[in-house]
Structure formats: C-alpha cells, structure tokens
Amino acid sequence: MSRQNILLTVLPPAWPNMPPIGLGYLQAFLAQKGIHADILDFNHVFYTLSDHQLQRQWLVSCNTLLEENILSRIEEHNSREFHDTREKMLNYGIIGFSCFKSNFETTLRMAELLKSKKNTMKIIFGGPEITRQFFKTDGRFHNTLLQAADYLIVGEGEIPLYHYLMGNNNRKKVATFEQLHDLAGLTFPFYRGIDLNVYPRKNTIPLQFSRGCIRRCNFCSERLLYKNFRTRPINSLIDEIRHHKTANKTQYFVFYDSLINADLKKLEAFCDNIIEHFGSIPWEAQIATRNDMTIKLLEKMKQSGCFSLFVGLESGSDTTLKHMNKGFTAADALSFFNNLHTAGLFFGISIIVGYPEETEQDFQNTLDFIIRHKDIIPQIAQMNPFTYYDGTSADETADYRANPTARKRMEIIVHEMKRHKIKHTNAFIGNLIEK
Ligand code: B12
Numbered sequence: 245m246s247r248q249n250i251l252l253t254v255l256p257p258a259w260p261n262m263p264p265i266g267l268g269y270l271q272a273f274l275a276q277k278g279i280h281a282d283i284l285d286f287n288h289v290f291y292t293l294s295d296h297q298l299q300r301q302w303l304v305s306c307n308t309l310l311e312e313n314i315l316s317r318i319e320e321h322n323s324r325e326f327h328d329t330r331e332k333m334l335n336y337g338i339i340g341f342s343c344f345k346s347n348f349e350t351t352l353r354m355a356e357l358l359k360s361k362k363n364t365m366k367i368i369f370g371g372p373e374i375t376r377q378f379f380k381t382d383g384r385f386h387n388t389l390l391q392a393a394d395y396l397i398v399g400e401g402e403i404p405l406y407h408y409l410m411g412n413n414n415r416k417k418v419a420t421f422e423q424l425h426d427l428a429g430l431t432f433p434f435y436r437g438i439d440l441n442v443y444p445r446k447n448t449i450p451l452q453f454s455r456g457c458i459r460r461c462n463f464c465s466e467r468l469l470y471k472n473f474r475t476r477p478i479n480s481l482i483d484e485i486r487h488h489k490t491a492n493k494t495q496y497f498v499f500y501d502s503l504i505n506a507d508l509k510k511l512e513a514f515c516d517n518i519i520e521h522f523g524s525i526p527w528e529a530q531i532a533t534r535n536d537m538t539i540k541l542l543e544k545m546k547q548s549g550c551f552s553l554f555v556g557l558e559s560g561s562d563t564t565l566k567h568m569n570k571g572f573t574a575a576d577a578l579s580f581f582n583n584l585h586t587a588g589l590f591f592g593i594s595i596i597v598g599y600p601e602e603t604e605q606d607f608q609n610t611l612d613f614i615i616r617h618k619d620i621i622p623q624i625a626q627m628n629p630f631t632y633y634d635g636t637s638a639d640e641t642a643d644y645r646a647n648p649t650a651r652k653r654m655e656i657i658v659h660e661m662k663r664h665k666i667k668h669t670n671a672f673i674g675n676l677i678e679k
C-alpha cells in the first residue's frame with residue numbers, strides 16, 4: 245500500500261500563521277521508514293488567497309458561522325483554485341487529513357466529494373478533533389465520520405499511520421492511542437516541499453519538546469490527547485533549532501507543548517544547551533505553576549531567550565482551584581508569578597469564570613486576585629466562561645451555553661479588567677464562546 249501516492253493536508257479554517265507541525269512530524273517519521281508523503285497546506289493556500297476581511301474572520305476562534313460556510317465562500321471567490329485543489333487531491337491514492345474542530349465540517353465534505361469522484365481513494369482522518377469525536381461518542385463515532393474515512397486515528401499519528409500504510413492495520417477502522425513508547429527516535433520535521441517563509445508569522449517555527457501532560461486538571465481536554473508524558477532528547481531539539489537557523493534563517497521559536505516545565509532537569513539542560521550553542525534564541529511556551537522552580541532556573545530561561553510564557557491560573561479561589569484539580573493554591577500562584585517577575589520573564593495568564601460550584605465569593609476572589617496583583621501579572625492572555633469538553637471529568641451541565649451565571653461573570657470581569665486598565669489580549673477574551 246505504501247507505493248501509492250500519499251498526501252498529508254489540512255483544510256480551512258485552521259490556524260494559518262505557522263507551518264502544520266503535526267503533518268511535519270508525520271512526514272518526517274514516514275521518510276525515516278522510507279515512505280514518501282507530500283504535504284500540501286491547503287489551509288494556508290486559501291488563507292493567502294482570501295481578502296483581508298475573510299482573513300480576519302479566519303483568526304477568530306470558534307467561528308462556527310465561518311466554519312459552516314467557508315467551503316462555499318472559497319468555491320465562489322476562488323473557484324479556479326478550488327477546482328485545481330480538488331484535481332490535485334484526486335491525483336493521490338491516499339490522503340491523510342488533519343482534523344481540528346474548526347475544519348471538521350470542511351474535511352468531512354471534502355472527503356465525501358473526493359470519494360464520490362474516485363471511490364478507490366483511501367481517506368485517513370487524524371488530529372485532535374478525531375480524539376474529541378472518540379470521547380464524544382464513547383468510542384463509537386458517528387456514521388457520517390465512519391463512512392467518510394477509511395481509517396480514523398485517535399491520539400498520536402506516527403505509529404498507526406505507518407502501520408496502515410504498510411498494510412498492517414487494513415482490517416481495522418480505528419486506531420486508538422497507539423503511541424510511541426518514547427520520543428528518542430522521533431525525527432524532527434523538515435517540512436519537505438513546504439516554503440516556510442510564506443507563513444504570516446515570519447521567521448518563526450513551532451517546536452515540540454514534549455508530548456502529554458503530568459497534571460490532571462478536571463476541565464482539560466488537552467491531557468486526553470496523549471496517554472502519558474514523554475520528552476524528546478535535548479540534542480535532537482538543538483539539532484532542529486540549528487537546522488532551522490541555518491537552512492531557513494529562523495529567528496523565533498514557539499513551543500507547542502502543553503507545558504514546558506514538566507521535567508525541570510530537562511528544562512534546565514535545554515536552557516544550558518541553548519546558552520552553550522547559541523547564546524540566546526527568542527522562544528516562548530506554555531508553563532504550569534510550580535514553586536519548586538528556582539529563581540536560578542527561571543533566570544536561565546530568561547538568559548536562553550525566553551520572551552513570553554502562558555500560565556494557566558484559571559481561578560483566584562482556592563476552593564475552585566481544588567475543584568479544578570489544579571494542584572496549587574492562589575498563594576502558590578502568586579509566589580510563582582513573583583518569581584517570574586523577579587527573573588524578568590514576561591507572561592500572560594488564563595482565567596475561567598463560572599466553573600462548576602464557583603460561588604459569588606469564589607468569583608470575587610478571582611476578581612480581587614487579578615486586580616490586586618495587576619503590577620505583577622503582565623497581562624491576561626485568555627479568559628473564558630467555563631466550557632465543557634468531551635471526555636473530561638468536569639460537570640457538563642455547568643457549560644456556559646446552559647449557564648447564564650458564567651456569562652454574567654464573564655461580562656463583569658471584562659468590565660472590571662477594562663476599568664482597572666489591566667492589560668489583556670483581546671483576541672483570546674471569550675474566544676471559546678461559539679460565534
Ligand atoms: C499550539 C496550540 C495552539 C496555537 C497554535 C494553533 C495551531 N493549530 O497551530 C494557538 C495558541 C494559536 C492555539 C489557538 C487555539 N487553540 Co490550540 N492548541 C495548541 C496545542 C497546545 C498544540 C498543537 C500542536 O500543534 N501540537 C503538536 C502536534 C505535533 O500535534 P498534532 O497537531 O495534534 O498532531 C499529532 C496528532 O494529532 C496526529 N495528527 C494530526 N493530524 C493528523 C493527520 C493524520 C492524517 C494523522 C494520521 C494523524 C494526525 O498526529 C500528530 C503527530 O503525532 C494543542 C494542544 C496539544 N497539546 O496538542 C491545542 C489545541 C490544538 N488547541 C485547541 C483549541 C480549542 C484552540 C482554540 C480554538 C482555543 C484556544 N485554546 O485558545 C484556538 C483556535 C485558534 C484558531 N483560530 O484556529 C484544541 C483543539 C481541539 C479540537 N478538537 O480541535 C487543542 C487540541 C487543545 C485542547 N483544548 O484540547 N492553539
């Protein structure tokens with residue numbers, strides 16, 4: 245089966261600002277096994293062809309309206325390119341689609357269209373939306389999905405995709421969490437066939453140091469993506485950075501890990517290696533609140549070039565933090581923020597309001613926390629009313645769609661944030677509310 249032409253792609257609308265790292269990893273893994281796969285980033289192709297107004301909408305999260313009609317808009321405005329794209333796809337024998345919630349409808353429709361024109365074509369779906377669909381349907385999946393695809397990959401893609409292409413998984417319809425034992429042998433993405441310089445976020449490349457998370461926050465769907473936590477060897481990461489600095493003149497590095505500080509020894513070794521090999525490279529990442537991180541380590545992060553961090557505080561109430569299973573108190577968080585501040589590290593925090601069982605007092609505690617410590621917290625990077633995700637252990641009935649209190653608290657906190665001139669990222673305030 246691996247002798248057939250293989251295409252890996254991602255359809256609109258998905259995040260267009262950087263190259264598709266998931267597909268990059270899959271392509272590199274297959275190449276290591278002697279299998280060639282093309283990547284065509286149709287999401288980016290159509291983003292570039294779109295007018296300014298559509299591009300702005302593209303960047304809005306949970307834009308249900310756009311997600312439902314983007315294919316017809318593209319067909320209408322870029323009919324020749326849309327037709328060419330379809331024809332290009334029909335040249336392949338196997339197509340693997342990267343599925344996010346945002347492009348799921350588009351991908352389903354495209355798969356149906358391709359199958360109707362070429363019924364021998366094999367369609368594979370992977371990506372976080374397939375994992376979500378798995379949890380949403382208790383592993384059964386909806387018929388439309390089962391009919392549109394020949395193979396569904398839940399969780400990590402490398403091993404099950406390889407097995408499928410080798411003809412080993414042909415009788416199976418679904419692969420569930422068949423993941424690499426460790427990341428030692430994982431080749432980093434070279435993005436063969438992709439021009440990295442065309443992406444809107446210039447001179448920037450996404451990186452992945454680890455997969456999975458060591459924590460178990462009750463509301464979080466991110467921890468469901470991988471079965472356990474693993475890190476890549478530091479020398480491979482350094483080789484990847486060197487490669488992109490040399491071959492693509494890359495200047496900025498964005499870690500796509502759930503958290504950069506799960507393994508403190510490895511994080512320190514990473515910083516030491518960056519300092520030794522490059523002096524400093526500008527990098528950013530998500531980080532969890534941990535008070536066992538020394539100021540020395542935080543200063544090393546700064547010295548190695550860390551210029552922005554995203555921290556999930558979520559609440560300023562100890563009771564709510566406990567309900568969330570965050571594993572720290574508001575006082576712990578404050579001490580961590582003080583340490584980040586002392587080390588000169590810029591960061592933004594995330595807040596959830598209206599979490600199940602959050603009382604007026606809990607909400608007030610959160611409000612007080614961000615107002616009282618506005619000189620320590622550089623910005624609110626994300627804020628949302630509680631949103632339920634399938635597969636998590638949080639109470640579904642408290643989801644913002646059925647919870648006017650969560651919405652009301654959101655309005656209050658946004659109002660207060662503006663009144664107290666607390667810096668915030670507009671695009672990520674209320675970004676999980678479906679439009
Ligand atoms: C970095 C990141 C961002 C960045 C960049 C987004 C991007 N898409 O590039 C930013 C900050 C912009 C962002 C924003 C948002 N994000 Co985000 N983000 C992530 C994060 C942390 C990493 C994504 C990543 O690239 N990982 C690394 C690569 C290697 O993994 P991967 O793409 O999943 O690919 C692997 C497998 O999924 C699979 N696979 C993937 N595609 C395919 C295809 C085939 C054929 C096969 C076989 C396998 C396969 O194999 C790959 C290798 O093992 C994930 C959580 C996570 N830890 O993964 C959330 C995540 C992708 N984000 C999510 C969400 C909801 C959002 C937002 C809507 C809201 C938010 N959280 O702010 C916005 C949407 C922005 C927009 N307008 O599109 C959800 C998506 C859920 C879903 N069902 O689609 C995730 C999964 C987090 C979660 N809640 O669970 N995000």
Ligand code: SF4
Nearest residue numbers: 457459461464467502
């Ligand atoms: S919220 Fe962050 S720290 Fe908590 S489980 Fe999810 S990814 Fe891990």
